[in-house]
Amino acid sequence: MSDDIPPQDEALNxxxxxxxSDAGLDPQQLEARDLGPAAxxxxxxxxxxRYLRVLGCDPPTADDLTQETFLRVLSRDNFVQHNDKATxxxxxxxxxxxxISRHRRLGRVHPxxxxxxxxxxxxxxxxKDGSGDDAVxxxxxxxxxxxxxxxxxxxxxxxxxxxxxxxxxxxxISDHGARNLMQRAKQQLRDCVADKLRTKENA
Amino acid sequence: xxxxxxxxxxAAADDREENPLVDALLAEILGKSTPxxxxxxxxxxxxxxxxxxxxxxxxxxxxxxxxxxGSLIPASPSTSDDVPVIGRRTPAKASxxxxxxxxxxxxxxxTLAASLILGVVGWxxxxxxxxxxxxxxKSSKSENSSLEVAPVRPTPQPSEQVMPPxxxxxxxxxxxxxPPRNMTLAEGTPQPRSGDDVExxxxxxxERAERKSETVQWVSLRAAQGLEDYWDAVGAxxxxxxxxxxxxxxxQQRVGxxxxxxxxxxxxxxxxxxxxAAFAAELQQSIQKETNAKLAAAAWLNELTAAASGKxxxxxxxxxxxxxxxxxxxxxxxxxxxxxxxxxxxxxxxxASSAWYTAMxxxxxxxxxxxxxxxxxxxxxxxxxxxxxxxxxxxLQNDYWSLAAMLRRDLSKDHAGFWSVRESSDDASPVFYxxxxxxxxxxxxxxxxxxxxxxxxxxxxxxxxxxHTWSESLVDSRPLARGVVNAMWRWVHDxxxxxxLADARxxxxxxxxxxxxxxxxxxxxxSNFDVGRLLAIVLSSPATMxxxxxxxxxxxxxxxxxxxxxxxHQSVQAFAAAxxxxxxxxxxxxxxxTQRSIGASLRGxxxxxxxxxxxxxxxxxxxxxxxxxxxxxxxxxxxxVDALPVQWLASVGSLSSQVKHLGYLAGREGLPRxxxxxxxxxxxxxxxxxxxxxxxxxxxxR
Numbered sequence: 001m002s003d004d005i006p007p008q009d010e011a012l013n014x015x016x017x018x019x020x021s022d023a024g025l026d027p028q029q030l031e032a033r034d035l036g037p038a039a040x041x042x043x044x045x046x047x048x049x050r051y052l053r054v055l056g057c058d059p060p061t062a063d064d065l066t067q068e069t070f071l072r073v074l075s076r077d078n079f080v081q082h083n084d085k086a087t088x089x090x091x092x093x094x095x096x097x098x099x100i101s102r103h104r105r106l107g108r109v110h111p112x113x114x115x116x117x118x119x120x121x122x123x124x125x126x127x128k129d130g131s132g133d134d135a136v137x138x139x140x141x142x143x144x145x146x147x148x149x150x151x152x153x154x155x156x157x158x159x160x161x162x163x164x165x166x167x168x169x170x171x172x173i174s175d176h177g178a179r180n181l182m183q184r185a186k187q188q189l190r191d192c193v194a195d196k197l198r199t200k201e202n203a
Numbered sequence: 204x205x206x207x208x209x210x211x212x213x214a215a216a217d218d219r220e221e222n223p224l225v226d227a228l229l230a231e232i233l234g235k236s237t238p239x240x241x242x243x244x245x246x247x248x249x250x251x252x253x254x255x256x257x258x259x260x261x262x263x264x265x266x267x268x269x270x271x272x273g274s275l276i277p278a279s280p281s282t283s284d285d286v287p288v289i290g291r292r293t294p295a296k297a298s299x300x301x302x303x304x305x306x307x308x309x310x311x312x313x314t315l316a317a318s319l320i321l322g323v324v325g326w327x328x329x330x331x332x333x334x335x336x337x338x339x340x341k342s343s344k345s346e347n348s349s350l351e352v353a354p355v356r357p358t359p360q361p362s363e364q365v366m367p368p369x370x371x372x373x374x375x376x377x378x379x380x381x382p383p384r385n386m387t388l389a390e391g392t393p394q395p396r397s398g399d400d401v402e403x404x405x406x407x408x409x410e411r412a413e414r415k416s417e418t419v420q421w422v423s424l425r426a427a428q429g430l431e432d433y434w435d436a437v438g439a440x441x442x443x444x445x446x447x448x449x450x451x452x453x454x455q456q457r458v459g460x461x462x463x464x465x466x467x468x469x470x471x472x473x474x475x476x477x478x479x480a481a482f483a484a485e486l487q488q489s490i491q492k493e494t495n496a497k498l499a500a501a502a503w504l505n506e507l508t509a510a511a512s513g514k515x516x517x518x519x520x521x522x523x524x525x526x527x528x529x530x531x532x533x534x535x536x537x538x539x540x541x542x543x544x545x546x547x548x549x550x551x552x553x554x555a556s557s558a559w560y561t562a563m564x565x566x567x568x569x570x571x572x573x574x575x576x577x578x579x580x581x582x583x584x585x586x587x588x589x590x591x592x593x594x595x596x597x598x599l600q601n602d603y604w605s606l607a608a609m610l611r612r613d614l615s616k617d618h619a620g621f622w623s624v625r626e627s628s629d630d631a632s633p634v635f636y637x638x639x640x641x642x643x644x645x646x647x648x649x650x651x652x653x654x655x656x657x658x659x660x661x662x663x664x665x666x667x668x669x670x671h672t673w674s675e676s677l678v679d680s681r682p683l684a685r686g687v688v689n690a691m692w693r694w695v696h697d698x699x700x701x702x703x704l705a706d707a708r709x710x711x712x713x714x715x716x717x718x719x720x721x722x723x724x725x726x727x728x729x730s731n732f733d734v735g736r737l738l739a740i741v742l743s744s745p746a747t748m749x750x751x752x753x754x755x756x757x758x759x760x761x762x763x764x765x766x767x768x769x770x771x772h773q774s775v776q777a778f779a780a781a782x783x784x785x786x787x788x789x790x791x792x793x794x795x796x797t798q799r800s801i802g803a804s805l806r807g808x809x810x811x812x813x814x815x816x817x818x819x820x821x822x823x824x825x826x827x828x829x830x831x832x833x834x835x836x837x838x839x840x841x842x843x844v845d846a847l848p849v850q851w852l853a854s855v856g857s858l859s860s861q862v863k864h865l866g867y868l869a870g871r872e873g874l875p876r877x878x879x880x881x882x883x884x885x886x887x888x889x890x891x892x893x894x895x896x897x898x899x900x901x902x903x904x905r
Contacts, residue, residue, distance in 0.1 A: 037246065037249065038242060038246055041241070041242045041245050041246065042242050045238065045240070045241055045242065045245070046238040049238040049239070049241075050227060050228070050231070050238060053227040053230065053231070053236070054223050054224050054227040055223070056223065059236050063239060063241065066241055066245075067241055067244060067245050067248065070241075070245045070249075071245065071248055071249055074245075074249050075249075118223060118224070121224060122224060125224060132228075135224075135228060136228055136231060136232065139225070139228045139229070139232060140232055143232065154229060154233060155233055157229075157233075158226075158229045158230050158232075158233035158234045159233045159234055159235075161234075183222075186222045186225045186226070186229075187222070189222075189225050189229075190222055190224070190225050193225070193228075
């Protein structure tokens with residue numbers, strides 16, 4: 001993982017946004033160009049925060065890094081907003097590098113999956129506005145399609161912060177059974193969300 | 204709250220490796236770990252960054268513990284003898300930090316370039332900050348290239364052990380809120396208008412009543428931790444905790460409220476954070492008592508009006524104290540009370556309004572303008588009466604005169620001395636002010652928008668143009684909350700929490716200090732401007748509990764290492780130690796002490812040592828029977844200094860001008876006539892310049 005990490009300033013010195021083309025932009029995206037600082041933050045902060053969570057940051061760290069990301073980008077003299085997609089990508093790259101820098105400072109090993117793959121998948125899930133709101137809505141719908149036991153297991157895990165053993169005990173299955181149940185449930189959710197987002201995009 | 208990357212077991216970690224996206228979103232949906240609204244915090248930090256940049260560019264900020272907080276880089280000699288010139292940004296930076304796509308900024312930039320060519324000194328400090336594009340530079344002390352401005356978490360938890368977990372709502376403000384007590388607006392408080400072209404965000408009473416504030420214990424604990432973080436950040440070493448008797452006396456002297464020593468002793472003796480937090484709640488209850496609320500109100504009014512409230516007729520003063528006491532008891536919202544006073548009030552409230560303006564204007568128009576702006580919008584106008592601020596470039600001379608012109612136009616005082624706010628002032632004479640280059644400029648009456656609105660830029664046009672509208676805008680205003688926080692901190696600790704960079708006594712600036720200010724302002728807003736609650740939190744802070752360092756007492760003056768004295772002074776500046784008790788010395792007494800220090804006067808204020816340059820009584824800690832005992836009276840008289848009171852004084856041309864600038868810093872419109880001669884006498888007696896100016900500063904304290 002660490003081999004894939006670019007130098008922190010790479011994104012900051014690169015011109016990802018400037019290199020983007022306006023071709024193919026829809027009117028909404030064109031209107032989103034040249035947002036003022038406050039509007040820029042309002043439009044993209046949820047996407048950046050969620051991306052950091054996907055990368056493995058706990059909520060307070062995601063709070064910190066989201067703020068730091070915007071402060072960094074707003075202070076850039078040559079930052080140009082070509083479109084939402086490019087801006088969101090630039091913000092994500094900055095956030096990622098700040099997170100890596102933070103991990104290095106704190107001597108932590110970043111345990112997340114491959115960043116390029118994650119970024120690509122998140123880019124699809126984040127939707128046109130880059131916020132990820134569509135994915136959250138889709139996941140909320142998909143949760144209703146799970147079995148009660150699977151939903152219960154996930155609730156124990158994410159709402160109540162129970163361990164695998166505790167989840168197994170609550171459901172009357174082994175800890176391995178709980179693990180498999182949750183893995184299957186999450187894979188179903190992932191597929192379901194991907195389907196819903198694809199459908200929405202094509203609509 | 205679940206964290207996808209902090210597993211409770213290996214299997215969960217395996218799961219997450221496969222589905223980090225799903226995990227993160229499930230944590231949001233099921234674990235309620237929703238994205239917070241960080242907009243206001245980010246925008247605030249972005250603005251604050253320019254202040255920090257200036258601080259980081261100065262020698263003082265590079266080593267907060269070693270230099271005066273207001274230190275700035277002296278630059279080339281000023282074109283004016285009276286104007287300090289500080290290190291400045293180059294014009295090129297202004298052009299690089301403005302986005303080329305914004306034609307509005309480009310226009311301003313052209314104006315800037317033109318003004319630079321003309322060489323107008325006051326414009327040299329106008330840079331990208333004023334245009335809304337503030338530069339953030341790398342901190343000298345930060346690791347790698349991380350920003351000087353550290354982010355703030357919206358809901359940090361000070362202690363896992365003692366505080367309950369907090370769940371963030373999707374759009375939660377930085378502090379979770381609970382329903383406050385029922386509060387009513389003061390009689391005569393103007394109601395928010397609708398349909399005005401003035402874009403002011405004034406919430407309805409219903410919206411305010413629905414707010415939730417955190418417990419006073421919680422906020423007190425967070426404030427205490429914030430202050431300790433600040434001390435760590437600036438390298439201030441806190442002095443030992445003072446005795447309960449000393450703290451009680453200190454609070455009684457400052458605030459007028461007498462605390463129970465036994466209860467105070469128990470709190471100080473307890474190592475438990477929860478006990479100390481509970482102390483804040485007990486303090487609040489104590490302040491809410493009828494007698495204490497009135498005592499606190501009288502004392503704070505005295506502070507806010509620079510002691511002018513004592514000159515009011517008893518009915519006038521009582522009218523103000525009664526309304527303010529209601530705010531300390533939590534029965535009235537202070538913002539509404541203040542808005543009523545400033546807006547002129549109605550019926551019986553108009554008497555209080557008149558009394559308010561009478562007291563605030565007692566020392567002249569400058570005192571009125573500066574005092575109101577400081578309290579209501581947390582802006583410092585001491586420099587901008589005469590010129591654009593050369594240190595904090597947010598301060599423009601035009602802004603000062605805009606507010607002054609509005610007050611001149613809208614306030615009237617009849618022959619009986621009764622102040623009122625005019626309903627219509629169309630026939631008012633224009634107000635002109637003189638710029639540094641001698642040009643006369645007409646001021647547009649009103650309140651600069653950026654003083655009222657966090658989101659506004661310096662160049663926004665004035666949209667609040669009369670006192671009535673201004674008073675309405677103060678209700679539930681964040682700038683007012685900041686102003687009240689700093690005013691109350693100054694009341695208790697002698698200096699505002701976040702002082703101006705130009706100020707000689709400001710605490711060293713650090714992000715953690717700004718965070719503490721925001722925490723208190725947030726809580727004040729959440730509690731509907733419950734000033735009794737705020738006072739309890741301020742009084743229960745660790746800063747109140749500190750003792751005076753031994754090295755700063757006159758008893759040890761000759762035995763203490765100068766470096767130790769310097770370190771202790773720095774602790775005092777950072778609120779990590781108490782300052783020697785400021786005695787209520789008259790200016791005549793202080794002049795006498797100063798004269799004696801250079802042998803210029805043989806008439807001592809004491810007895811046996813009256814023919815000596817240095818008072819002998821300093822050597823004794825015993826208080827003699829003689830009522831004119833000298834030693835305590837000269838506490839705080841400077842004798843060891845290693846820098847100017849503020850470094851920018853070095854760029855002011857003459858001693859006379861330096862002394863005048865210290866007078867402006869002390870909030871005085873003019874200097875007492877004895878000050879300049881005594882300063883000259885000290886220099887002629889061989890007193891170093893920096894020590895002379897420190898002693899002048901000491902003389903000028905009220």
